[in-house]
Amino acid sequence: MMDKTGFLIDLEKDLKKYGVSNSDDYIEYYSEYLDDLIENGMSSEAAVNSVGGVKKILLNILSDEKVKIPKVKNRLQRIILLSASFPIWGPIVAALYIIALAIVFSLIICALAFMAAGLWTFLGSFIVIFKIGFTYALLQFGISLILLGLGILFEQFLIGFSGAIYNLNRSLFKKFSSRGIEA
Amino acid sequence: MNAQLKKGLLDICILSELERKESYGYAIINDLAPLIEISESTLYPILKRLLAKGAITSQSRIHNNRVRKYYQITDIGKAEVNTFINEWGQVERIFQFIKGENYDG
Amino acid sequence: MSLLKFNSKMLVLALVILVVGAVLMVIALSLLNFDINEILSHFGTWYAPINLH
Numbered sequence: 001m002m003d004k005t006g007f008l009i010d011l012e013k014d015l016k017k018y019g020v021s022n023s024d025d026y027i028e029y030y031s032e033y034l035d036d037l038i039e040n041g042m043s044s045e046a047a048v049n050s051v052g053g054v055k056k057i058l059l060n061i062l063s064d065e066k067v068k069i070p071k072v073k074n075r076l077q078r079i080i081l082l083s084a085s086f087p088i089w090g091p092i093v094a095a096l097y098i099i100a101l102a103i104v105f106s107l108i109i110c111a112l113a114f115m116a117a118g119l120w121t122f123l124g125s126f127i128v129i130f131k132i133g134f135t136y137a138l139l140q141f142g143i144s145l146i147l148l149g150l151g152i153l154f155e156q157f158l159i160g161f162s163g164a165i166y167n168l169n170r171s172l173f174k175k176f177s178s179r180g181i182e183a
Numbered sequence: 184m185n186a187q188l189k190k191g192l193l194d195i196c197i198l199s200e201l202e203r204k205e206s207y208g209y210a211i212i213n214d215l216a217p218l219i220e221i222s223e224s225t226l227y228p229i230l231k232r233l234l235a236k237g238a239i240t241s242q243s244r245i246h247n248n249r250v251r252k253y254y255q256i257t258d259i260g261k262a263e264v265n266t267f268i269n270e271w272g273q274v275e276r277i278f279q280f281i282k283g284e285n286y287d288g
Numbered sequence: 289m290s291l292l293k294f295n296s297k298m299l300v301l302a303l304v305i306l307v308v309g310a311v312l313m314v315i316a317l318s319l320l321n322f323d324i325n326e327i328l329s330h331f332g333t334w335y336a337p338i339n340l341h
Contacts, residue, residue, distance in 0.1 A: 038294060044337025058293070135316050135319045135320050136316070136320065138312055138315065138319070139312075139313055139320065141308045141309075141312060141316075142308075142310065142311070142312030142313030142314075142315070142316055143309065143313055145305050145308055145309025145310075145312065145313075146306055146309035146310055146313065147309075148305055148309070149302045149303065149304075149305035149307075149309060149315035150302075150303065150306065152291070152298065152305065153299065153302045153303070156294055156295075156298050156299055156302065159292065159293065159294045160294035163294055
């Protein structure tokens, strides 16, 4: 069951997705209508239910708005254009991916190296206390903390960067794959 | 009711509802409910069409801490209702013809 | 706060560890009375048996 806010958010998202330019007008209209239903004693969920759900409204609006959903012919044309120009964009895309992979790889190496060095000096500093002396151990402990801090920083950069790349890939894939309306 | 017939009547029904008093989406649907069934998704395109034609105007006002859009009929809208009423004679003749009674051409 | 998610808390923690480490290192270095000039002028060769002079 969906409440009013969820309904409006979903509807707006779908309207934007299908390029309905005056989506705000629809949101305004349905928001007012649902508020009126609720004001007259319906629950938020029942009001959404009586309107019939996001998909039904969406189909209604799309059929009324004459929204352009890419036709098969256009799509074919686009695919042909895309493959004909592959020699141009192919190497660029490949280069970008290689650069991204190289960055990810170097981040992994940096994170691992700093972490390992940090842990090693960290553990070593406890041995130094007994073998050499407190101040020397303190020096090594400080250095180990610097290394560990750098290790965590690089590890976080690695995760942030690879997450961003993943999301970019996903949105690119979504953009270029076909979409349909599930009623 | 036949969908095509209903489609033609809806605009006029909404106009004459607004001729009695200004109104808003929910109230229009409710007031017309005993007469003719309109769903909220059919109402909006009609209102938009009537607004584009200039047959009605709209005004947003605050109601219970939220905005509500009230619609008012214009002279163009009133003229449209009158035209429909004046055409009724012809509709009645068609009705008689369909029923097969006293058709006098 | 998780190591496996990119989050500002983890970044702040890393920076705090780094700064604390740097402060400790500076303190220990000053306590040990290394001759910094000597170290710098030998480009780090103070710990290795290489004589640049």
